[in-house]
Amino acid sequence: MQKKAEITAVRQTSPVGKAVGTVLINLVLWVFSLSCIFPLVWMLYSSFKEKRVFNADIIGLPKVWDPVNYIKILSNKDYHLWQSMWNSLRTTGLSIIMIVLFSFIVGYILARIRFKLNRPLYVMFLMGMLIPIHSLLVPIYVVFKNVNLLDKWYTLLFPYVSFGLPMGIFLTEGYVKGIPVALEEAASIDGAAFSRTLWTIIFPLCRPILVTIAIIQIFGCWNEFSFALVLMNDVNLQTVPLALTQFKGQFASDYPKQMAAMLITMAPIVVMYFAFNGQIIKGMVAGAVKG
Amino acid sequence: MLDSIRPKKSTIYLYLLIPVALFVFTVFMPLVAALFYSFFEWKSGPVKTFNGITNYKLLFADTTFWASFGHNLYLVLACIIGQIGIAFILVLFANSRLARCQTIHRTFGFFPSTISAVCIGMIWTMIYHNKYGILNWFIINVLGRPELAQVWLNDSAHVMLYVSIPLIWQYIGYYMVIMFSAIAGIDKSIFESAEIDGANGYQTAIHITLPLIRNTMLVCLTLCIAGNMKAFDNIYTMTRGGPGTASMVMAMYGYKVSFEQTNLGYGSTISVAIFVLSLAVIGGSQWLVKRATRGLEA
Numbered sequence: 001m002q003k004k005a006e007i008t009a010v011r012q013t014s015p016v017g018k019a020v021g022t023v024l025i026n027l028v029l030w031v032f033s034l035s036c037i038f039p040l041v042w043m044l045y046s047s048f049k050e051k052r053v054f055n056a057d058i059i060g061l062p063k064v065w066d067p068v069n070y071i072k073i074l075s076n077k078d079y080h081l082w083q084s085m086w087n088s089l090r091t092t093g094l095s096i097i098m099i100v101l102f103s104f105i106v107g108y109i110l111a112r113i114r115f116k117l118n119r120p121l122y123v124m125f126l127m128g129m130l131i132p133i134h135s136l137l138v139p140i141y142v143v144f145k146n147v148n149l150l151d152k153w154y155t156l157l158f159p160y161v162s163f164g165l166p167m168g169i170f171l172t173e174g175y176v177k178g179i180p181v182a183l184e185e186a187a188s189i190d191g192a193a194f195s196r197t198l199w200t201i202i203f204p205l206c207r208p209i210l211v212t213i214a215i216i217q218i219f220g221c222w223n224e225f226s227f228a229l230v231l232m233n234d235v236n237l238q239t240v241p242l243a244l245t246q247f248k249g250q251f252a253s254d255y256p257k258q259m260a261a262m263l264i265t266m267a268p269i270v271v272m273y274f275a276f277n278g279q280i281i282k283g284m285v286a287g288a289v290k291g
Numbered sequence: 292m293l294d295s296i297r298p299k300k301s302t303i304y305l306y307l308l309i310p311v312a313l314f315v316f317t318v319f320m321p322l323v324a325a326l327f328y329s330f331f332e333w334k335s336g337p338v339k340t341f342n343g344i345t346n347y348k349l350l351f352a353d354t355t356f357w358a359s360f361g362h363n364l365y366l367v368l369a370c371i372i373g374q375i376g377i378a379f380i381l382v383l384f385a386n387s388r389l390a391r392c393q394t395i396h397r398t399f400g401f402f403p404s405t406i407s408a409v410c411i412g413m414i415w416t417m418i419y420h421n422k423y424g425i426l427n428w429f430i431i432n433v434l435g436r437p438e439l440a441q442v443w444l445n446d447s448a449h450v451m452l453y454v455s456i457p458l459i460w461q462y463i464g465y466y467m468v469i470m471f472s473a474i475a476g477i478d479k480s481i482f483e484s485a486e487i488d489g490a491n492g493y494q495t496a497i498h499i500t501l502p503l504i505r506n507t508m509l510v511c512l513t514l515c516i517a518g519n520m521k522a523f524d525n526i527y528t529m530t531r532g533g534p535g536t537a538s539m540v541m542a543m544y545g546y547k548v549s550f551e552q553t554n555l556g557y558g559s560t561i562s563v564a565i566f567v568l569s570l571a572v573i574g575g576s577q578w579l580v581k582r583a584t585r586g587l588e589a
Contacts, residue, residue, distance in 0.1 A: 018389070021387075021389050025384045025387050025390050026390060026391055026392075028384055029384055029385055030396075032381055032396070032400060032463070033395065033396040033399035033400050033464075035460070036399045036400050036402050036403050036460075037399045037402060039414045039418075042425070043414070054423070055422075058423050058424075058425065058428055059425065102309070102310035102313075105306050105307070105310065106306075106307060106311075109306060109307060113298065115303055121307070124311075124314070124315075125314070128314060128318055130573075131318060131322070131566070131570075132517070132565060132566055132570060132573075133521065134520075134521035134542045134565065134569075135322075135325075135542075135562050135565040135566035135569060136317075136318065136321045136322065136325075137542060137545060137546065137562070138325065138555070138558045138559060138561070139325035139328075139559060141549070142321070142325070142328060142555060142559065143320050143321045143324050146324075158313065158316070158317045162313055162314050162316075162318055163317075163318075165310060165313075165314055193298075194298035194299075194302055222407070223405075223406070223407030223408065223409075224407075225407065225408060225409050225524040225527070226523045226527075226542070226546075229527070230550070240407075241407050241408075241409040241410075241524075244407075244409050244410065244413065245527070245528060248413055248416075248528070255417055255420075255423055258413060258417070259417075262410050262413060265410075266410060269405060269406070273405050274398070277398045277401070280405070281398075281468055284401075284404075284465070284468075285468055285469050285472050288465075288469055288510065288514060289469060289473075289510055
């Protein structure tokens with residue numbers, strides 16, 4: 001791309017021009033990517049300062065690495081941090097399993113089976129992708145209140161699974177269409193029933209796309225805030241983002257403590273990200289572009 | 292479609308039952324409910340009184356709501372320019388043969404988009420803080436201009452700009468990666484012939500790269516518009532729509548009316564309006580872009 005043009009330009013100019021270009025381009029890129037990682041680093045070392053020390057010098061490294069904030073946060077049950085981590089883990093885990101399973105089933109059926117409701121269902125899920133989800137924030141509360149679904153440990157599974165389904169279904173549907181029909185025909189000639197073909201032949205073949213769906217949704221579910229805010233009032237059932245906003249209110253002026261809390265709750269995501277970022281980035285991009 | 296395999300109808304419907312029921316219940320039921328309750332006066336208690344189109348009349352005269360809608364549009368514009376614009380420039384830089392460490396830039400740049408909006412909001416609240424924030428620290432200690440330091444998020448004239456910066460920053464890397472993969476798919480010989488024809492970097496970017504990744508840019512645009520029409524988490528964490536209503540967005544306003552003023556009837560009306568306006572903006576922009584680019588090709 002641009003590099004070719006630059007090379008011509010550089011050839012015409014001089015080694016000095018090339019050096020200036022190299023420095024400039026790399027400088028801009030580094031400024032950007034360091035700005036992206038800086039808050040994490042800043043929080044990491046600042047969380048080991050006591051409030052007093054931090055307020056005196058917000059940017060310097062701590063002279064003593066004091067884990068007092070972590071100890072206080074994790075040992076005090078009133079902060080519900082462990083509880084909220086567990087709630088988030090459970091909600092995210094169950095949501096992912098259901099999204100992947102349902103996307104697979106519905107996606108496969110819509111791609112392969114001829115039946116009367118095929119097109120109507122396809123259109124319905126397509127509409128689900130177009131609907132501005134956030135306009136459901138208040139209405140979903142009203143409906144859930146009417147059927148007594150608020151403040152249950154499984155409440156959030158409803159919106160998370162439903163909102164994750166359309167993209168999952170379309171990714172699976174597109175993927176299944178790329179699999180040769182001959183496979184299923186051979187299986188059916190060999191006498192395999194529908195369900196058996198579905199789970200023993202197609203499911204393993206779809207693994208790459210199902211992993212992609214899971215990756216996209218893990219971040220979505222772990223980070224989701226607005227529906228959790230509206231649907232969950234019980235502090236014992238709060239997910240991580242909710243617990244953090246409460247924490248922010250409680251310790252408005254104690255930044256090191258806020259940072260420690262954020263880092264603890266971010267830890268699973270951050271570790272996962274830096275361990276598998278290649279695959280995660282690929283999956284998120286595939287989801288964004290195809291979905 | 293498969294014709295050789297004809298599973299029993301009951302099997303198919305059995306498989307579809309749970310996901311379809313779940314989806315209808317959580318997505319379509321609330322929409323119908325919102326439409327229904329938008330015609331009622333309902334202050335969250337057991338009493339609901341039908342009041343016709345009173346709520347809608349109220350809505351059309353509600354300046355706060357329309358200002359919120361304006362703020363959503365502001366965010367959309369700011370993020371199109373900021374996120375997609377900056378991302379495109381950075382991608383051009385990163386694609387240059389002179390650039391080093393592309394993988395690190397990709398990993399670091401994408402990172403903020405994986406963090407929850409609540410965390411991003413909290414981090415930026417700290418950055419903006421008047422006493423303990425990095426921004427004022429930088430202005431005072433590095434630039435040496437203490438008169439420029441201020442209580443950033445209290446400035447109602449510019450608060451929209453200040454809340455959009457974290458939003459923009461969070462997703463630049465995300466759009467970069469999307470564009471990067473699109474550019475990687477372009478045939479390299481095209482650039483070589485451009486080079487032979489003597490095109491400079493700017494010309495190559497505008498006349499060759501941009502048209503070739505047009506579809507990807509449209510995807511980015513759609514994501515950007517849809518993403519900002521639903522802005523809520525950042526705003527809730529950073530300003531809750533304040534000071535006053537200076538940074539109120541539609542979803543935040545709907546939340547406030549419904550849960551802080553416990554006015555669920557009017558809240559439903561606002562939800563219907565959010566639904567219609569978001570669809571209109573997303574659909575309208577798609578149509579506009581398609582028309583504009585069709586003109587370009589002809």
